[in-house]
Amino acid sequence: MTYTARTFALPELTGLSTKQIEVHLALYQGYVKHVNLIMEKIAAYKEADAEGNAFAIAEMRRRLGFEFDGMRMHEYYFEQFEGEKSGDPESALAKAAAEKYGSGEDFIAHIKEVAGTRGIGWTVVYYDPAGKTLHTAWVDDHQLGQLSGLPIILALDMWEHAYMVDYVPADKKSYVEAFLENVNWSVIEDRFAKAS
Numbered sequence: 205m206t207y208t209a210r211t212f213a214l215p216e217l218t219g220l221s222t223k224q225i226e227v228h229l230a231l232y233q234g235y236v237k238h239v240n241l242i243m244e245k246i247a248a249y250k251e252a253d254a255e256g257n258a259f260a261i262a263e264m265r266r267r268l269g270f271e272f273d274g275m276r277m278h279e280y281y282f283e284q285f286e287g288e289k290s291g292d293p294e295s296a297l298a299k300a301a302a303e304k305y306g307s308g309e310d311f312i313a314h315i316k317e318v319a320g321t322r323g324i325g326w327t328v329v330y331y332d333p334a335g336k337t338l339h340t341a342w343v344d345d346h347q348l349g350q351l352s353g354l355p356i357i358l359a360l361d362m363w364e365h366a367y368m369v370d371y372v373p374a375d376k377k378s379y380v381e382a383f384l385e386n387v388n389w390s391v392i393e394d395r396f397a398k399a400s
């Protein structure tokens with residue numbers, strides 16, 4: 205099978221320009237292309253000479269997590285902007301966030317704190333159904349540090365490509381503010397409802 209890049213019905217965003225989003229969507233499409241390419245190449249290399257190509261095949265297998273998570277994380281990212289912005293301050297997510305972090309405001313403050321981690325990667329909020337709790341983690345690249353099997357509730361792209369059309373790196377806090385302002389929290393609440 206091959207993957208097809210998704211399209212997203214994005215409203216006009218505040219503090220994130222059309223150009224910024226276009227550049228970022230093109231990058232997402234590149235990940236989809238490379239997931240397909242890796243799977244095709246592994247098959248072709250095996251077919252041609254599995255033993256002789258063993259090293260090349262192993263390297264491509266190592267690379268799949270980067271490309272695949274690069275694809276999937278961007279799908280989590282862009283779909284968070286879709287639809288008419290709404291959110292319920294009394295939602296089950298709000299209650300779980302208050303239980304873990306103190307209040308909705310404290311939850312947002314914690315997301316911002318984790319987003320300030322040096323380097324490129326993602327700030328990801330997960331729900332752990334086994335522990336019945338939220339976790340906010342930093343993920344390097346797209347795949348390093350993911351919490352295995354936990355449903356993703358919120359994905360904040362902290363790669364410089366996510367904001368450098370609009371903000372310089374020293375001003376990445378403004379990007380985080382813009383991201384949070386544009387998130388349609390009903391999407392996040394739906395994810396939480398499914399996960400829990």
Ligand SMILES: [Fe+2]
Binds near residue numbers: 228278363365
């Ligand atoms: Fe990105």
